[in-house]
Amino acid sequence: MFRSHTCGELRLQNVNSQVTLAGWVQTVRKFGSITFVDLRDRYGITQLLFGEELNAMLDENPLGREFVLQVTGIVSERSNKNKNIPTGDIEINVESFKILNKSAVPPFTIQDDTDGGDDLRMKYRFLDLRRNAVKKNLELRYAVNRATRDYLHQQGFMDIETPFLIKSTPEGARDFVVPSRMNPGQFYALPQSPQTFKQLLMVSGYDRYYQIVKCFRDEDLRADRQPEFTQIDCEMAFVEQEDILNMFEGLIKYIFKAVKNIDYTEAVERMTWEDAMWNYGNDKPDIRFDMKVANLKSAFNKAGSIVATGELINGAGFGVFDNAETVLAIAVPGASEYTRKQIDELTDWVKRPQVGMQGMVNIKCNADGTFKSSVDKFFSEDKLKAIAAFANAKPGDLILILAGPEERTRKAISDLRLELGERLGLRKKNEYRLLWVLDFPLFEYAEEDNRWVARHHPFTSPKPSHIEVMINNDPVIENAAEYLKHPYSNIKANAYDMVLNGNEIGGGSIRIFQRELQEKMFSALGMSKEEALHKFGFLLGAFEYGAPPHGGIAFGFDRLCAILGGSESIRDFIAFPKNNSGRDVMLDAPATIDDKQLQELQIQLDLEKKA
Amino acid sequence: MFRSHTCGELRLQNVNSQVTLAGWVQTVRKFGSITFVDLRDRYGITQLLFGEELNAMLDENPLGREFVLQVTGIVSERSNKNKNIPTGDIEINVESFKILNKSAVPPFTIQDDTDGGDDLRMKYRFLDLRRNAVKKNLELRYAVNRATRDYLHQQGFMDIETPFLIKSTPEGARDFVVPSRMNPGQFYALPQSPQTFKQLLMVSGYDRYYQIVKCFRDEDLRADRQPEFTQIDCEMAFVEQEDILNMFEGLIKYIFKAVKNIDYTEAVERMTWEDAMWNYGNDKPDIRFDMKVANLKSAFNKAGSIVATGELINGAGFGVFDNAETVLAIAVPGASEYTRKQIDELTDWVKRPQVGMQGMVNIKCNADGTFKSSVDKFFSEDKLKAIAAFANAKPGDLILILAGPEERTRKAISDLRLELGERLGLRKKNEYRLLWVLDFPLFEYAEEDNRWVARHHPFTSPKPSHIEVMINNDPVIENAAEYLKHPYSNIKANAYDMVLNGNEIGGGSIRIFQRELQEKMFSALGMSKEEALHKFGFLLGAFEYGAPPHGGIAFGFDRLCAILGGSESIRDFIAFPKNNSGRDVMLDAPATIDDKQLQELQIQLDLEKKA
Known part of the structure; x- marks a missing residue:
C-alpha cells in the first residue's frame, strides 16, 4: 500500500502517530521557510506541513498542482484549525516525501467553481471527474444503485442479465445495429430496453426480475438525451396494477430514505392522465404547487368526458377568445400588483418561439375585491368575477390567460405555470412530491x-x-x-407513469399475456x-x-439520479457522457475504422454526396 | 395479487387457512372422482386436490401440462406425506379455480432430466428456463452477483458505469462495431473490457472502482465462448501487487462463504508462471491433486533458469527419447497394476488428434520395488529407479512418459495429468483449491x-x-x-491470474502509469x-x-458461476446464450435489416461471392 490512511481520515485522536498519505496536490502555499500543501484524494483533503529542512528539497523538486505525492510524517494538532473540513483540526508534519507522478498544469482548475467551459471539461473528463461537484454526483448515483438493489433484493427480485446483441425490431425508436462478421449481411441490434426478455422471463416463471441496465436509442439527440442510458428495469408476474404501484412507490421511498434521509411516509398521490392534462396541461405535473389550469373554453378532451365551459367567455365580442380553439388560465398567487413592465416581460416570455403564443391576457384580482383586466372593455366586472371564481383566483392573485390552438396553448400554459412556480419559489429544491399518473x-x-x-x-x-x-x-x-x-x-391502457417534481422518472404497464x-x-x-x-x-x-399475467416498470436511472442530486442535467451524473452529436470528445469516438474491418464485416461505406 | 402465498411456502402450521395460489401445472393425476395436480412456481411445488364436485368442472375444462392456474382452497394435512419437498406435508383442498392461461403441449418435458436436445431447448429457451436445473444456475449467478457487490461495497469500492459505445482500437481481439448515423462513415466499438476507462477513473481519483459489466469480442467462437460475456471488473489506486492479491482472494473467499457456505480459511497458494509450466505443463494448474510433471530432458524454460536433466535418459540408445525435444513424465499413483489393455487405451487417448502424441512409454513401479517398463531393453533397473525417483514415483505407481516437440508435449502431459486426475477421482467436485499464478x-x-x-x-x-x-x-x-x-x-510482468480447480477465473496486473x-x-x-x-x-x-500508481483485475463472471455450480459449460449459467455461430436461435438473431436502415447509416452490404 502506498498509504496508511486516506486524506479524509485523520482526526485529533491520531495526533502523534506516524502516517503515510498519498494523493494529489491541491494547493501549495509558501511562507518563508515553511510550505503548506493541501493533499487531496477521494476521501478528503489533509494539510501537509513541510518544515525548513524539507523545504530545501522542495525547492529542488517543486510541487505543482495535481502532482501525485506520497508523504510520511507525524499527525499534529493545528494551531489555526479549519472548521470547514473534517480533517481541519490536524496537519501532517512531513518527514519524507516522494513525487509519485508529475502533472502538467491542468487546463482548468480542479474546484467546485471551475474556470473550465463545457467543451474543455468534456475533453478532459478525467480531470473534470476529480472535481468534488462531479464526484458527489457519481457517489449519489452509486448510492441510488445500491439502495435500489437492496430494496429489490429484500422484495425477492432477481437480477437476471439479458443479452445486448439482439434482433432489430424497428417499431418506436431507431435501433443501433451491429454487423455480424460470422453471419455476413446480418445485423444484431442493441436493445432499446430488455422489454421482450423480461416478459419471456415472466413466462419462464422468474416472477420478480430486475436489472440496472444500459439501453440504446439511435435518436436525434435533444439536449440532455444520451444515445446510451441506464434503466432500472423491473417486471413481476401474478400481479395487478395496484401491486406494481405499491411495490415501486416503495422502491422510490426506500431510495429517498437511503440516499437523502427523507421519510416519505405519505401515500403517493394518483391522478388520471385526463385529469393531469386538464388541470396542468401536462402529463407529468409538478404538484409541489397548485396553480391549476382553468379551461375557459373547450375541454381538451374532445372525447367529451369533461364538460366544456365556453359560456364564460364566448360571445363577449373579444375575437381572440371567440376564435381560439382553446383558452386556458392560471391564477398566479399574490401577483396582482405586478407592474406593467413585469407583465410585459411575461408576455414576451410566452411569445418566444419556444412557447409560441400570440399574446397574453391578464386579470388582476385586486386585494379589495375589484378587478382590472387587459380586456376590460369586453368583459364586465361580473364576468371577470365569474372567470376568477372559475380559475380559483383569490383577491391578490393575477390571472394569466392564453388562447390559441389546443395543443400549443396547453403546452404554453403548462410552461408558464412551471416558470411562475420557479420564479415564485414554489418549486422548492428540497421538497419531493411523487405522483402516479394513470389511465393513459x-x-x-x-x-x-x-x-x-x-x-x-x-x-x-x-x-x-x-x-x-x-x-x-x-x-x-x-x-x-x-x-x-x-x-x-x-x-x-393499464399504464402508469411515476412523476417526481414534474419529471417522468418511470413508466410501465400491465402487459398483454x-x-x-x-x-x-x-x-x-x-x-x-x-x-x-x-x-x-x-x-x-x-x-x-x-x-402468466404480468406487468412491470422501468425507471430512467440517469434522470432519477439527476433529480435527487438537484440538477436538470443527466450528463452531470454520467461518468463518461456523450455530447449532443453523440460524440465522446475525450475518446474522439465514433471514428473511422480500418478497411480490413469493413472487409471482414462485408459492408462498405455509402456516403451521401454533400451538395 | 393473484396469490396469497407461493407454491413453496405452505407448511403444517398453515393447515385450515384459506389460501390462493397461482402457478404452472406440473402434473395431473386422476384417481376416480379425485384429481391431484402439482402446481409449480419459482419457489416450489404444492399438491392440489380437486374433489368430486370440482372434478366435473375439470372434465369440462381439462388441465394440461404448463397451464397457468389459479386456485383458492383450504390447506390440509396430507395422509401420504412427501418427504422430498418442503411442502410435502400439506395439500390444498381446492374450492375454486381459474385457468389464467392455457398451454400448448411443450416440445420437451419441464424436468431436471428433460427429453429435449440442446437445439430444441435453445429455441424454446423460455421453457428451458422453467426447468429447476437451469433456475438453480441463475439463482446461483444472482447469489454470486450479490456477494460480489456486498464484499466490494464493504471494501469501499464504487460501481461506476463506463460507456458501451466507445472507440475501436484493434489490438488484441476483434471489436464489434456500431455504425453511427449521426456521424456517417464513423463507427463506435463495443468494449472488449472497460480497461482504459477504469484506468482513467484511477487518474480521476476514484481509487476503488468496480463493475459487473458486459464485454464483447468478435472472435471465432470455440465451444463455450460467447460473443458477449460478463466480467467482474475492478481497479485500485495507490496499491502494489500484494494489496490486490489480498483484496481479491478476499472476494473469492467471501463468495465461497456466501454462496457455497465454504470457509476457505487457508491462504491462497502462489506459484510463478515458470513453476506452473515446469511442474504442471500448464499456466492454470489444477492443484487439487499432485502428480507433478517431471522434465526428463530439456527444461521448457529455454531462458535457462532451471537446470536441464537430460543425463537421466540421453544416450541410452532409445531414439525416441534421444531425438525428442522434450521428454515429460508423470507418476500415476497406485496404477502399477494397470493391465496391458488399460495402458493401450491410455496410449490411444494420447494419440488422438486433439492430443497428437506418437506414443507413450510406461514404467511400472511394482509394489515389491522392482520395475517393469515398455523400454526395458534400453534402460537398466538402476536407470529406471533413478527415473522413478526423479518423477517422485512410489512403489505401486505407474510412470507415463511422453516425448516430442516441446509445446505439444507439454500440453499433452498436462491433458493426460488432468484426465488421469479425473479418472482417479482426484478432481473432487466439492473441493475448491485457489491458486495465484504470478510473474507472467x-x-x-x-x-x-x-x-x-x-x-x-x-x-x-x-x-x-x-x-x-x-x-x-x-x-x-x-x-x-x-x-x-x-x-x-x-x-x-506485474501480472497475476487467479486459478480455481484448473480454470483461470480472473487475471490482472499492475499498470503502467x-x-x-x-x-x-x-x-x-x-x-x-x-x-x-x-x-x-x-x-x-x-x-x-x-x-497514480494503480492496478486491477477482472474475473470472468460466467465461468466463475459455472465452476461454483459444478458445470463445465458457461452457457448453462447465462439466461439467453448464443450458439457457436453467435446466433440467438430463439430470437433468430442476427438478421437482415431494412434497406431504409442501411441507407440511414450510409452503409451497404458488400457480400463476398461464394465460389
Missing part, C-alpha cells in the same frame, strides 16, 4: 402514417373493460381529421401477420406455453 | 508478424527490476528463430507514435496530469 390512452394517432401507434409500447394491455372495444372495432381510420371519433381514441390479444394489438398498429411473426414470433410463441 | 512474461512473440505482443495487455507494467531491460533494448528481432534469446523474452513508459510499451509492440496517439491519445494525455 392505449393508442396515439400518427398523422404522417394515418395509423395508430402504441402510446407506451405494443405490449401494453388495454384496461380490461376496454378490451372488447379493441377487439370489436376495425383500426382503419376513414377520415383522418376525425380520428378522435374513432373508438380507439377512448381506449385506456394472451397470444390472440397480442396479435390483435400488432394488427391494430398496422403490422401484417407476417411482419408480426418475423419481428415478435418468439414472444407470440412464448405466449402459447402458459404465459 | 510481459511479452509473447507473434511469429506471423515477427513482433512482440503483450501477453496480458499493453497497459501491464513490467516488474520494476525489468523496466530497464525494456527501455534499454530495441524490440527488433533480427533472427526470428532465436527470439528466445532476445532480452524481451525474459521480462516478467507513466506516459513515457506507456509510449515505450506501444513502440515495443510495433505501434508508431501516430498510431499510438490515434488509438490511445486520451490515455497518454491522462497520464500527463497526475496518474
